[in-house]
Amino acid sequence: MQLFSLGLNHKTAPVEVREQLALSPSRLPQALQFLRHAHGVREAAILSTCNRAEIYAVGTHEAAPQLERFLDEFHRVPTQRLTQHLYRHADADSARHLFRVAAGVDSLVLGESEILGQVKSALSSAQQHGAMGNVLDELFRRAIACGKRARSETAIGRGALNVGSAAVELARQIFGPLAGHTVLILGAGKMSALTAQHLVASGAHQVLVANRTYERAQQLARTFNGEIESDLPLLSGIPTAHSEAVTWEEFPRRLVDADIVIASTRAPHLILSAETVAAAMKARRHRPLFLIDIAVPRDIDPAAHQLDNVFLYDIDDLQGVVNTNLAQRTQELSLVEQIIESEVGDWNKWMGALDARPVLAALAQHAAQVRDTETEAALAQLSHLSERDQQIVRGLARSISGKLMHAPLRHLRQSAEAFPGDVEAIHRAFELNGGHENDTQSTCKENNSGDGDAP
Amino acid sequence: MMEWLSRTEGTLLLWVVAAYFVAMILLWAQLFFHADDSVEQPRPWRQAMGLSSRILLWTGVALHLLALTGQGGALFTLRAGVAGLFGFSLILVFLVAEARLGRAISGAFIVPVALIATLYSLTETPLHRAVPQPELLETQWLVVHVSMIVIAYVALAFAFVASLLYLLQEGLLKRKQLHGLWQRLPSLQVADTLIYRATGFGLALLSLGLFIGIVWQQRHQPDYPVLRDPKVLFSLLTWLTFAVYLSARRWLGWRGRRTNLVVVYGFVLMVISFFGMPHVIQ
Numbered sequence: 001m002q003l004f005s006l007g008l009n010h011k012t013a014p015v016e017v018r019e020q021l022a023l024s025p026s027r028l029p030q031a032l033q034f035l036r037h038a039h040g041v042r043e044a045a046i047l048s049t050c051n052r053a054e055i056y057a058v059g060t061h062e063a064a065p066q067l068e069r070f071l072d073e074f075h076r077v078p079t080q081r082l083t084q085h086l087y088r089h090a091d092a093d094s095a096r097h098l099f100r101v102a103a104g105v106d107s108l109v110l111g112e113s114e115i116l117g118q119v120k121s122a123l124s125s126a127q128q129h130g131a132m133g134n135v136l137d138e139l140f141r142r143a144i145a146c147g148k149r150a151r152s153e154t155a156i157g158r159g160a161l162n163v164g165s166a167a168v169e170l171a172r173q174i175f176g177p178l179a180g181h182t183v184l185i186l187g188a189g190k191m192s193a194l195t196a197q198h199l200v201a202s203g204a205h206q207v208l209v210a211n212r213t214y215e216r217a218q219q220l221a222r223t224f225n226g227e228i229e230s231d232l233p234l235l236s237g238i239p240t241a242h243s244e245a246v247t248w249e250e251f252p253r254r255l256v257d258a259d260i261v262i263a264s265t266r267a268p269h270l271i272l273s274a275e276t277v278a279a280a281m282k283a284r285r286h287r288p289l290f291l292i293d294i295a296v297p298r299d300i301d302p303a304a305h306q307l308d309n310v311f312l313y314d315i316d317d318l319q320g321v322v323n324t325n326l327a328q329r330t331q332e333l334s335l336v337e338q339i340i341e342s343e344v345g346d347w348n349k350w351m352g353a354l355d356a357r358p359v360l361a362a363l364a365q366h367a368a369q370v371r372d373t374e375t376e377a378a379l380a381q382l383s384h385l386s387e388r389d390q391q392i393v394r395g396l397a398r399s400i401s402g403k404l405m406h407a408p409l410r411h412l413r414q415s416a417e418a419f420p421g422d423v424e425a426i427h428r429a430f431e432l433n434g435g436h437e438n439d440t441q442s443t444c445k446e447n448n449s450g451d452g453d454a455p
Numbered sequence: 456m457m458e459w460l461s462r463t464e465g466t467l468l469l470w471v472v473a474a475y476f477v478a479m480i481l482l483w484a485q486l487f488f489h490a491d492d493s494v495e496q497p498r499p500w501r502q503a504m505g506l507s508s509r510i511l512l513w514t515g516v517a518l519h520l521l522a523l524t525g526q527g528g529a530l531f532t533l534r535a536g537v538a539g540l541f542g543f544s545l546i547l548v549f550l551v552a553e554a555r556l557g558r559a560i561s562g563a564f565i566v567p568v569a570l571i572a573t574l575y576s577l578t579e580t581p582l583h584r585a586v587p588q589p590e591l592l593e594t595q596w597l598v599v600h601v602s603m604i605v606i607a608y609v610a611l612a613f614a615f616v617a618s619l620l621y622l623l624q625e626g627l628l629k630r631k632q633l634h635g636l637w638q639r640l641p642s643l644q645v646a647d648t649l650i651y652r653a654t655g656f657g658l659a660l661l662s663l664g665l666f667i668g669i670v671w672q673q674r675h676q677p678d679y680p681v682l683r684d685p686k687v688l689f690s691l692l693t694w695l696t697f698a699v700y701l702s703a704r705r706w707l708g709w710r711g712r713r714t715n716l717v718v719v720y721g722f723v724l725m726v727i728s729f730f731g732m733p734h735v736i737q
Contacts, residue, residue, distance in 0.1 A: 169638075173628065176642035285708030288643055309711040311628050324634045 001354070003135065005094040006067040006086060007047070007054030010108050013085035020077050021053035025125075032131040034074050038066035043133035045126035045140065047101070049118045051108055054101070056094065058135040064090070095139060095347045099340045102147030104156060110329045111156035111336075116147045138350060146343040153339065156332040159325025163191075164198035166321040167292050167313075171199060171260055174290050174311060178203035183241075184258035185209045186251060186272070187265030188220040191294050195262050200224065200241045207243040208258060210251035212265070217245040255280035260290045263299035274303035277310055294318070356412045356423045362432040364409060371401040467522040468539070468577050474515030475546065475573060479566040481508035485559040486639065505558070512550055512566070519543045519573070531601040534729070539576030540601075544609045545569040560639050564616040575730070596671040603664030608725065610657030611697065614650045615722035618715040621646040625712050647711075650718055651704055658697045665690055689728030696721035 008018065023031055023046060035044035035055065040062030047054040055067050068079045079086075089097050097106075102119045104111040123140040126132040132140075151157035160166040168178070175181055183204050185192045188211040196207055207224045211217035222228045226240035246254050255261065255277070265271055272291075277300075281289065291312040293300040298314055305312035375397040379390055408426060426432075481504045523530060523543060530536040549565045624640040627633065641649075669681055681687050700717040703709040 170628075170633075172642060173624065173637060173640070174643050176645040286710040288711070305629070308713065313631070317631050320631070321633050328634070 001042075001058060001135065002061060002063070003056070003058050003091050003094045003139065003351075004064045004067060005054060005056045005089045005097060006071075007052060008082070008085045008087065009052035009054075009106065011106075012087060013082075017082065017085050018051070018053060021048075021071070021075055021082075022050070023048040023053070028125055029129045031070075031074055032126060032129045035066070035070055036129075036131045038063070038070065041066055043136040044131045045122055045136050047098075047119060047122040049115065052101070052106075054098075056098065056136055056139070058133060064088075091351070092344055092348055095142075096340060096344045098139065098143045099146045099343050099347075102143040103150035103336050103340060104147065105150075105333065105336055105340070109161055110326065111151070111158075111332075112161070113151065113157055116144060116151075119143055119147065135351075135354070139347070142343060142347055142350075146340060149343070150336045150339050154332040154335045156329050156336050159328055161322055161325060161329075163294065163315070163318045163322065164195045166318045166325075167195050167260075167262075168198045168202045169321065170311075170313060170318075171204075171290055172202070174288050175259060180205055181259040182206040182208065182257050184246075184251070184254060184261045185220070186261060186263040186299065187211060187267075187295065188216045189264045189266075192262045192264040193220055193223075195264075195292065195294065196224070199260060200239065204260065205241055206257075207241045208246050208251075208254055209243065210246040210248055210254070212248050214245065214247055217247075221245040252276050252280065255289070256283045258289070259287070260292065261300075262292045262294065264293075264295045265299050266295070267299060268297060270299060270301050272300040272304070274301040274307065277301070277304040278307055281307060281309060292318070353413070359423050359427050359432065360409060360412050363412070363426065363430055364405065366430055366432055367401050367405045371397050465577070467518055467525075468573070471515050471519045471522060472570065472573055472577065474511045474518065475542075475566060475570045478508040478511040478515065479563070479570060481505075481511070482559050482562040482566060486563055486636070508562070509550070512546055516543065516546050516550065519546070531598050535576045535578055537601055537605060538572045538729075541605050541608050542569040542572035542576065544605055545572070545612055548609050548613070557639055557641055560620065560636075560641070561616055564619055565612070568612055568616070596667055600664055600668040600671060603660045603667065607657045607660035607664055608729075610653045610660065611718075611722060611725060614653035614657060614718050617641075617646045617649045617653065618718040618722075621650065621715050622712060622719070647715070650715055651701075654697055654701055654718060654721075658694070658701055661694055661697070665694060686728060689724065693721060693724040693728050696724055 008021065010018070028046065028048070031046055032044060035041055035046070035057060038044075041057050041059040042063075043058040045056045047056070055070065057063050057067055059066075071077055071082060072079050087097075098119070100106045102116060104113065104115055107115050119140060123132070123137070123144070126136065126140075160169045171178055171181075178199060181199075181204050183196050183199050183206070185196050185207065188209055196204075200207060207221065209217040209221045209224070211220070219228070221243040224241050224243035252272075261272075263272060277289070277291070286309050288309045288311065291300050291304060291310065293312065293314045296315060300312055300314075302312065302314075304310050375394055379385070379393060382390075382393070385393070412423065412426060485501060485504050485508070519539070520543065523539060526536055526539070530540055545565060546569045549562060549569075553562065620640055621643060624637065624643055624646065627637045627640070628643070640646075669687065672679055672681060696717060700714065700721065703717075704714055
């Protein structure tokens with residue numbers, strides 16, 4: 001029983017190649033069926049995202065070439081054209097690769113967490129279509145656990161990696177929880193709307209929109225209200241906020257109500273002077289004001305940053321936050337690799353024990369059978385013995401067989417991974433019935449019910 | 456029991472100081488080695504540091520309580536006694552309310568303050584031998600006066616530490632130095648609210664405590680020139696500084712760096728009035 005994987009990702013293949021192997025959800029069942037019925041394949045799973053296409057399979061040694069045949073016949077992409085982009089792994093390397101993927105180490109954006117959900121859905125769709133078996137099931141569960149561990153025990157998933165989340169991070173350092181705070185958008189553009197969405201998703205409860213053309217302000221305000229559908233990708237699923245359109249002339253007065261101002265107009269000159277901000281601060285009784293200027297050329301007078309309780313960040317500053325966070329994530333890599341290695345070690349133990357488990361069961365069963373047959377045959381000839389004496393004889397037999405089998409059973413349990421040949425030797429030496437390959441399926445089931453991580 | 460406590464008080468306090476000191480080093484180490492309270496599952500060694508500093512502080516506080524019970528009346532009449540009482544209360548309150556500003560970051564500032572106070576209390580041990588003047592103890596008012604002042608000091612020490620954290624965070628945000636420490640510092644608004652509340656509470660108790668103290672003194676020694684006692688004057692100056700902060704924050708809407716600096720000045724004055732200014736009477 002071996003584990004194989006084959007795939008390509010954003011590092012090894014350009015998008016023109018990746019899109020040829022992309023699987024729509026509707027074709028996934030067919031693909032899994034194809035793999036499942038390929039010669040030598042017992043279990044299969046497919047991890048398909050926009051950045052990677054990977055196939056995992058468990059089977060005999062004949063299963064490996066079947067994966068390439070799948071690309072050839074199912075995707076109708078000749079393997080020769082893909083060879084330079086493909087990576088192939090087996091056994092521990094396959095496991096290591098999936099663990100790295102789940103931990104976000106292999107992602108385009110280091111440590112991003114979306115991949116964890118994608119690994120989960122690869123697991124559940126393979127389960128749903130009957131392609132999952134004990135081994136892959138265990139592998140994917142362990143991969144998900146490994147991904148969670150990496151993100152909770154290290155900082156690989158921490159720190160904003162886009163301008164919108166960086167704005168949220170900064171706002172939290174100024175205001176603490178954002179609940180009850182108001183966002184003012186100057187310039188109803190896509191960038192400012194996206195940034196405001198991040199803030200609303202983090203608790204900001206009111207959005208004011210000012211724009212030179214009032215109609216556009218009204219339109220954006222209505223999307224935040226939830227009155228009209230947004231064409232922005234992020235907005236679906238984000239809680240709605242109280243929102244209000246503000247005329248362009250009115251906005252300086254509304255600086256009193258706002259805590260966070262996002263400016264991104266296309267104006268070629270400054271639209272918010274430091275004097276206006278200073279006047280607003282007085283009216284605000286010096287409550288802190290967070291100004292985000294993501295316009296190029298800039299909208300807000302940089303001198304505003306010098307005012308007490310005013311914090312002005314432009315697009316470069318926010319990008320700086322993102323870069324710092326990325327550097328911090330990179331520093332965490334070695335720790336994540338340690339976690340992955342320890343998980344791979346555990347996986348190897350599990351796989352080693354997998355081979356031993358049916359032999360273990362068969363051996364124990366064999367011993368019990370011999371013991372019971374012989375004891376009962378002897379007792380049949382000793383019918384004069386009292387019930388108590390019979391119990392003593394049975395106890396004697398149990399104790400002899402127990403003591404004899406203790407050492408080999410323990411050896412099998414503990415050193416299956418270290419000496420895989422021993423499993424085979426014991427299997428032959430005791431002339432145990434049934435190949436241990438065949439028993440794998442039935443005897444492993446019980447070991448799989450433990451750690452529930454099912455999506 | 457009391458006798459044994461009195462005899463071992465000096466040794467006991469040394470252990471207390473040692474516990475506070477090691478805990479302080481651990482808290483600092485936690486900060487410098489990227490201790491991040493917000494990572495869900497702290498790394499094992501970091502967790503171990505956090506746990507051991509907590510255990511050390513609780514042990515220290517328990518031993519400190521033992522040592523204090525051995526001091527009897529000196530606790531309220533001698534400056535060293537009051538300093539010990541203050542250090543003890545500060546750690547105790549920190550342990551009870553540690554999560555408010557972030558454990559490691561606030562502890563890194565609170566524990567040193569308590570440590571200095573406790574070290575100072577060691578200068579006059581064994582305190583039980585310093586026989587308090589009996590007439591000073593004849594009234595319960597002294598105990599009330601000192602307790603109130605100590606609680607006020609604890610609240611104002613918290614306001615002071617929160618101000619330091621605020622100034623640090625504000626400085627980082629203004630200079631746009633957004634790495635390392637800044638995520639472990641409390642947000643400006645959280646720190647600001649805590650400064651305001653702690654100062655309000657502290658000032659109320661300080662007012663009452665000072666009032667009781669002055670009235671008690673006047674009744675005890677009617678001809679004592681209270682307003683020429685430098686300690687009293689400095690205490691009033693301290694009171695005034697905190698009062699200025701509180702009214703400016705409350706009624707004039709002052710906020711931010713300069714306002715919170717007033718709290719820092721106030722705390723410095725408070726320390727001077729406590730340590731630096733002897734009562735003329737003594």
